[in-house]
Amino acid sequence: MGKTLFDKVWDSHVVTTIKDGPQVLYIDKHLIHEVTSPQAFNEIKERGVPLLRPKQILATADHNTPTKDQHLPVKDELSRKQLAALSKNCADNDIELYGLGHENNGIIHVISPELGVTQPGMTLVCGDSHTSTHGAFGSIAFGIGTSQVAQVFATQSVVLEKPKSMRITIDGSLKKGVLSKDVVLYILAEITANGGTGCFIEFAGEVFENMSMESRMTVCNMSIEMGARGGMIAPDQTTFDYVKGRKFAPKDGEFEKKVAYWKTLVTAKDAVFDKEYVFKASDIEPMITFGTNPGMGIKISEAIPENDNESYKKSLQYMGFTQGASLENLQVNYVFIGSCTNSRIEDFRAAATFIKGKQKASNITALIVPGSQLVAKQIKEEGLQEIFEAAGFELRQPGCSACLAMNDDKIPEGEYCVSTSNRNFEGRQGQGARTLLASPLVAASVAVEGKIVDITKLV
Amino acid sequence: MEKFKTLDAMAIPLPVENIDTDQIIPARFLKATDRIGFGKNLFKDWRHYKDGSVNDEFVLNNDAYHGSILVAGSNFGCGSSREHAAWALCDYGFKVVVSSFFADIFKGNALNNGLLPVQVSESFLQALLKGIKEDPKMIISVNLEQQLISAARLNLSEKFEINPYKKLCLLNGYDDMDYLLSILDEIKEYEKKDSF
Numbered sequence: 001m002g003k004t005l006f007d008k009v010w011d012s013h014v015v016t017t018i019k020d021g022p023q024v025l026y027i028d029k030h031l032i033h034e035v036t037s038p039q040a041f042n043e044i045k046e047r048g049v050p051l052l053r054p055k056q057i058l059a060t061a062d063h064n065t066p067t068k069d070q071h072l073p074v075k076d077e078l079s080r081k082q083l084a085a086l087s088k089n090c091a092d093n094d095i096e097l098y099g100l101g102h103e104n105n106g107i108i109h110v111i112s113p114e115l116g117v118t119q120p121g122m123t124l125v126c127g128d129s130h131t132s133t134h135g136a137f138g139s140i141a142f143g144i145g146t147s148q149v150a151q152v153f154a155t156q157s158v159v160l161e162k163p164k165s166m167r168i169t170i171d172g173s174l175k176k177g178v179l180s181k182d183v184v185l186y187i188l189a190e191i192t193a194n195g196g197t198g199c200f201i202e203f204a205g206e207v208f209e210n211m212s213m214e215s216r217m218t219v220c221n222m223s224i225e226m227g228a229r230g231g232m233i234a235p236d237q238t239t240f241d242y243v244k245g246r247k248f249a250p251k252d253g254e255f256e257k258k259v260a261y262w263k264t265l266v267t268a269k270d271a272v273f274d275k276e277y278v279f280k281a282s283d284i285e286p287m288i289t290f291g292t293n294p295g296m297g298i299k300i301s302e303a304i305p306e307n308d309n310e311s312y313k314k315s316l317q318y319m320g321f322t323q324g325a326s327l328e329n330l331q332v333n334y335v336f337i338g339s340c341t342n343s344r345i346e347d348f349r350a351a352a353t354f355i356k357g358k359q360k361a362s363n364i365t366a367l368i369v370p371g372s373q374l375v376a377k378q379i380k381e382e383g384l385q386e387i388f389e390a391a392g393f394e395l396r397q398p399g400c401s402a403c404l405a406m407n408d409d410k411i412p413e414g415e416y417c418v419s420t421s422n423r424n425f426e427g428r429q430g431q432g433a434r435t436l437l438a439s440p441l442v443a444a445s446v447a448v449e450g451k452i453v454d455i456t457k458l459v
Numbered sequence: 460m461e462k463f464k465t466l467d468a469m470a471i472p473l474p475v476e477n478i479d480t481d482q483i484i485p486a487r488f489l490k491a492t493d494r495i496g497f498g499k500n501l502f503k504d505w506r507h508y509k510d511g512s513v514n515d516e517f518v519l520n521n522d523a524y525h526g527s528i529l530v531a532g533s534n535f536g537c538g539s540s541r542e543h544a545a546w547a548l549c550d551y552g553f554k555v556v557v558s559s560f561f562a563d564i565f566k567g568n569a570l571n572n573g574l575l576p577v578q579v580s581e582s583f584l585q586a587l588l589k590g591i592k593e594d595p596k597m598i599i600s601v602n603l604e605q606q607l608i609s610a611a612r613l614n615l616s617e618k619f620e621i622n623p624y625k626k627l628c629l630l631n632g633y634d635d636m637d638y639l640l641s642i643l644d645e646i647k648e649y650e651k652k653d654s655f
Contacts, residue, residue, distance in 0.1 A: 227563070311475050
């Protein structure tokens with residue numbers, strides 16, 4: 001029986017196997033940010049152990065940063081202290097930090113790929129669940145807790161049981177107006193928010209093969225929302241072309257050598273998965289969520305399903321929705337386009353193509369938050385900034401922003417927000433805020449119409 | 460890390476499924492740079508309304524229920540990887556969380572903090588929840604050595620799974636860091652042969 005893509009990368013990184021227990025997995029790249037690292041730095045300091053491989057760490061400030069006036073001192077005292085702690089910890093330990101205002105600053109899961117840090121066949125971790133994003137390159141990437149951040153600082157390794165394997169195959173062509181976000185929300189609606197628990201997922205088939213790297217990242221980003229440890233897609237020419245020439249990509253002859261290895265990172269034809277799902281591209285339509293976990297999604301044209309479960313009812317009560325109702329024509333006052341799920345240039349191009357020549361509805365507050373300084377630069381250079389500003393959208397500076405509302409970018413209590421982020425949990429975007437997850441195209445259409453519309457009728 | 464061997468305690472029922480770590484500890488409380496004091500903000504937005512007033516309907520505000528065991532619905536701890544969720548539960552005084560299903564990252568974080576996640580069958584979970592509702596003073600016993608959770612009042616018990624390595628860690632109060640540091644030479648050897 002042949003190996004899966006996941007097996008190949010995992011097995012090559014096993015340092016040792018504990019008897020009757022988990023395995024020790026070597027970590028190639030460690031990504032850190034200000035929120036989940038300070039206690040880990042404290043721990044290794046208290047234990048008196050040094051960092052093993054500081055050069056394998058990339059640091060950024062993204063979660064707890066303002067998206068306005070980044071050149072000024074951060075107003076919130078606790079946030080300012082947390083950011084200062086990151087700067088000091090990185091300086092003390094010789095770690096490359098792209099802090100606030102740096103030309104490479106941005107959301108960790110946006111900058112690591114765009115700088116060429118993320119490469120096929122690697123193991124990557126970060127104290128952030130959306131580390132699964134990097135699986136788009138055929139790497140094993142997953143989120144860890146702060147205790148593990150400290151462990152990786154000290155030993156460049158984690159202790160983990162090998163996850164089960166799952167493959168989700170989708171062949172065919174996507175319909176007009178269907179983006180990668182719709183694909184992943186569709187999968188979530190089918191397998192639910194815990195359908196992938198205990199597994200590492202491989203996304204396979206024509207739909208993923210035909211996707212850009214940005215689209216693949218959107219899909220892998222949300223594999224964690226299925227309860228999976230992570231998701232991955234076999235590297236191919238699209239992957240190699242994306243990595244080539246980036247700041248930290250292998251150079252010259254080294255790159256060709258790497259590509260030769262990366263080409264071997266495919267699942268063997270006779271490999272067997274613990275679980276398999278097959279879906280058809282033609283069944284996927286623009287999606288939107290109606291509940292308080294990302295698995296509670298429907299096609300925009302569908303009604304909210306009926307269900308007698310108490311937690312389901314609690315969820316609908318929070319959202320202010322009734323079973324069997326349609327979301328079409330629901331008035332929405334907030335739109336957020338950003339987050340590590342959808343803040344890459346392709347996402348803003350998709351939104352701008354729809355918005356061009358139109359105006360946002362008068363009831364709408366629309367926030368556009370690029371994933372990185374580089375994306376912000378692209379938005380400007382490609383003329384998207386004029387389109388957004390002319391339409392009345394507010395273009396902010398890079399960061400996680402209203403995805404988790406740690407900074408001032410919060411949605412008011414009771415308000416609906418159509419958001420391109422990854423979580424519609426209660427209060428995620430602000431206390432009492434009600435989030436509906438969707439693609440950048442759907443978000444753009446809501447901003448223009450001031451209500452939820454079936455995008456397939458507009459494109 | 461503290462050792463864990465056995466626990467006999469009352470329990471607090473929270474029969475909600477898919478409790479994510481944003482509920483356990485909302486993001487706005489993650490600005491600290493140390494691990495202490497998160498308990499006061501545990502389930503903050505379920506315990507309090509936005510104006511700060513107390514939500515009397517929430518179980519942690521109900522004087523009838525006390526205890527160091529939290530019994531919660533399926534898929535507990537999903538979402539964000541924030542270890543602050545485990546710190547908040549520990550700081551509040553919980554030693555054990557019982558559910559029919561735990562999210563992977565939360566489970567790892569809990570074990571790294573000496574908080575024992577006990578995964579039981581859905582039917583056992585429902586029986587426990589019903590039992591606690593009928594008698595909030597009901598004692599639940601957790602024995603890690605025997606991997607057994609029981610409620611004498613209900614005449615019910617169930618075996619639970621835990622990785623033998625993790626079990627040994629908890630029984631002795633070791634964490635993964637202790638183990639990894641002990642094999643640091645082996646890790647360095649691995650680095651020499653690793654070309655990727």
